[in-house]
Amino acid sequence: MRRRYFCPVCRVEVTPQTIKTYAFDGSVIEGVYCPVCGSILEARRKVVDEPFRDYRVEKGLYVAFEGIDGSGKTTQVEKLVERLEAMNVDVVSVREPWLDASKEILYNYRIDPDAEVYIFAADRIILQREIVLPALRGDKVVVSDRSFYASLAYQSSLGASQEFIWAANRWIKLPDIVFLLDLPVEKALERIKGREALTKYERIEFLEHVRRKFLKIASEVNESRFIVIDATRDIEKIAEEVFNHVIKEIEARGIKRR
Numbered sequence: 650m651r652r653r654y655f656c657p658v659c660r661v662e663v664t665p666q667t668i669k670t671y672a673f674d675g676s677v678i679e680g681v682y683c684p685v686c687g688s689i690l691e692a693r694r695k696v697v698d699e700p701f702r703d704y705r706v707e708k709g710l711y712v713a714f715e716g717i718d719g720s721g722k723t724t725q726v727e728k729l730v731e732r733l734e735a736m737n738v739d740v741v742s743v744r745e746p747w748l749d750a751s752k753e754i755l756y757n758y759r760i761d762p763d764a765e766v767y768i769f770a771a772d773r774i775i776l777q778r779e780i781v782l783p784a785l786r787g788d789k790v791v792v793s794d795r796s797f798y799a800s801l802a803y804q805s806s807l808g809a810s811q812e813f814i815w816a817a818n819r820w821i822k823l824p825d826i827v828f829l830l831d832l833p834v835e836k837a838l839e840r841i842k843g844r845e846a847l848t849k850y851e852r853i854e855f856l857e858h859v860r861r862k863f864l865k866i867a868s869e870v871n872e873s874r875f876i877v878i879d880a881t882r883d884i885e886k887i888a889e890e891v892f893n894h895v896i897k898e899i900e901a902r903g904i905k906r907r
């Protein structure tokens with residue numbers, strides 16, 4: 650027998666209607682309603698078991714660089730990898746987006762921001778399951794050019810909602826440390842003006858927006874995870890600061906060297 654509820658509006662006991670709503674975060678909201686007047690009698694939230702638990706790796710160290718194009722991410726990834734390898738640390742370096750198939754869609758077609766969120770999320774899941782997670786399980790250091798936070802800054806600047814971006818990425822592992830290379834947009838564009846045509850992500854006003862978003866995210870996320878770097882400085886100075894943070898973390902985590 651189904652449980653009966655007392656409806657305070659109709660003032661009688663009723664056999665309620667239950668309506669399930671599937672939420673972005675993977676949970677199911679069960680609303681229990683009076684079949685006569687429609688009043689809500691109870692709401693329950695059920696957390697659905699996670700199908701992809703393997704993103705929960707607590708070993709290794711996952712470092713990401715963020716910042717607008719021209720902020721120096723590629724340069725700093727290379728510097729960090731070089732320095733770590735010189736200290737016999739096992740390093741794997743990656744770059745998002747990872748698959749050529751994803752780049753083909755993202756850079757050659759106009760698609761809406763929600764579709765971009767899905768493509769970046771799918772690309773990231775594949776990269777993590779194929780490369781990042783196995784490396785972390787092997788207690789290695791992963792250095793990544795971009796991460797989930799780039800989706801949060803870029804796709805939300807294009808109009809996707811932050812909740813949706815978090816939800817589409819709920820099976821991914823977040824980086825342990827993020828270096829946000831911050832500098833004025835004109836300076837960044839000045840550095841990359843030699844590059845061929847600017848991509849759709851490289852318009853000035855848009856990049857101003859993305860820069861502010863990144864700074865806002867950094868101020869909201871746990872400080873030890875997000876480190877804002879003044880990227881107008883000399884390449885070697887930045888590399889030194891980054892390396893000092895990373896080596897401290899490697900030691901704190903007891904990551905072994907070769």
Ligand code: ADP
Pocket residue numbers: 716717718719720721722723724725840841880881882883884887
């Ligand atoms: P991103 O990967 O963020 O687009 P890059 O590392 O490719 O940026 O750097 C863009 C350009 O700026 C490159 O020519 C690089 O040599 C130069 N560059 C990088 N960092 C600095 C810096 N701190 N000062 C001056 N020029 C820089």
